[in-house]
Amino acid sequence: MGRMVARRALLAVPVLATVTFGVFAVAAASPFDPVKAYAGTAGLTASQENLDQLRANLGVDQPVVTRWWNWLTSALSGDLGDSSVMRQPVVDVIGERLGWSVLLAASAFAVAIVLGTGLGVLAARRPGSLLDRGASAAAYTLEAAPAFWTGLLAIWFFAVKLDVLPAGGLTDAASDTVTFGQIATHLVLPAAVLGISQLPWFFLYVRQGVADALDEDPVRGARARGLRERTVLLGHALRSGMLPMLTLIGTRVPELITGALLVETVFSWPGIAAATVQAATSVDFPLLAALTALATLAVVLGNLLSDLLYAIADPRVGFDG
Secondary structure: OHHHHHHHHHHHHHHHHHHHHHHHHHHHOOOOOHHHHHHHHHHHOOOHHHHHHHHHHHOOOOOHHHHHHHHHHHHHOOOOOEEOOOOEEHHHHHHHHHHHHHHHHHHHHHHHHHHHHHHHHHHHHOOOOHHHHHHHHHHHHHHHOOHHHHHHHHHHHHHHHOOOOOOOOOOOOOOOOOOHHHHHHHHHHHHHHHHHHHHHHHHHHHHHHHHHHHOOHHHHHHHHOOOOHHHHHHHHHHHHHHHHHHHHHHHHHHHHHHHHHHHHHHHOOOOOHHHHHHHHHOOOHHHHHHHHHHHHHHHHHHHHHHHHHHHHHOOOOOOOO
């Protein structure tokens, strides 16, 4: 396992370097002007001399390679630079928002895995049943539904029509304190919407995997030995059927990140979505590079987690295979 982690860590270095350079290159080609975005309305009346001085202060008058290299060397020492749009260090921008994004993504992932696995096992147990046909149809429908559309529909139904859950934010509008109860209540809708957007993939993979496992000889042999159906289903078929689903965890991380950005925007969740949008429209080079590197690192770790879980579930694979 140690050698696998070391190999992935070495491979992540050139990937992160290439991705961050790509951010600087794409941002430099963007039609948005970071100086005008930073100056705001004051830039409309500022002289060209003042704008040029501001451009030099922000460092955007340098070549793309120079800007990227200066940021990279500083980042390696722990300094991610200052965000021009947020007017604070990038580390503080990410630190204030990352925890809320992780909470939302982790809750949604748990919803998708638990519900997807449970429904997949029940559907595979009786193929062609009403539950199987209904859950499969719902899965294909949800797979095609954009997360922002599902979020708006959930707000209309649960917050506006029924008035049982808040429409967005982290706390109640009239509250000046953050409590666990308020956070939990406000988390329900965004986590459910994001989780449901990922659920179809887990359901379909588990359903197919368990259905195939139920037709395998070892499972038939377990039934022939008189084992209870529950033991056969959970102890034999589910373990074999879960293997394809484990590889899905890493591949769903990019979709989870993209979906989280949309859901955070719809529900005004105080994660990194707003910072990402503002950084992109303002061509905030340091913040854009840091957020992109963070997303890339999440994908790398997700793929590593999939491989580790697969190797643990199936010892024949091995950690160094």
